[in-house]
Amino acid sequence: MSVTIDARGLSCPQPVLLTLNEIRNGNDPQILVLVDTDTSKENVIRAAASQGCEVNVEPSVSGEYRIAIQKDK
Template sequence: MSNIVDARGLSCPQPVLLTLNEMKKINKGEIIILVDTDTSKENVSRAATTQGWNVKSVEPEGIGYRITVSKD
């Protein structure tokens, strides 16, 4: 089961901080991050990669994006 971070409506750096907190909490597995700006999409994806997580997908969803990251 995936953990979900709903960062829609939040401006940077909040989506990144919420994502990093979730990564520290679960340490490995899969996280779905919901964002609603291009800037948040790019920053969250970059932060995940920097922390050693794999960006599995970035898909449009509604007026934003659904980012799926994972770590084994």
Template sequence: MAEIVDARGLSCPEPVLLTLEAIKKFGKGEIEILVDTDTSKENVSRAATSMGWQIIEIAEETTGYRVRIKKE
């Protein structure tokens, strides 16, 4: 089961910082990051890939976006 980071309602750089914190905490596996703006979606995706994580899916939802990342 994926860990969930709920960064909705937060402005950058907070969603990125929460994502990086989760990446450091878990080290590998799957993480879902919930964001509510295009900017946060792009910044979180960029930060995750720069740390060697793969973007599995970016799904648009009624409350924003669900960004799924994974590292083996």
């Protein structure tokens, strides 16, 4: 089960708040976050890591990132 948060076009701290909310309150163990700035990428990684999640980042099209988050079971 996976849920996608499309945070492209959103500025800080919105991508982080959406990610934290999904990690804390969502039911899906896997979360995919799409962001389009380096600072959003950095902070979403910080957010997920702070909640004990496993994080993997892959660049997609230029300047965009797909951040795969695996919640702690």
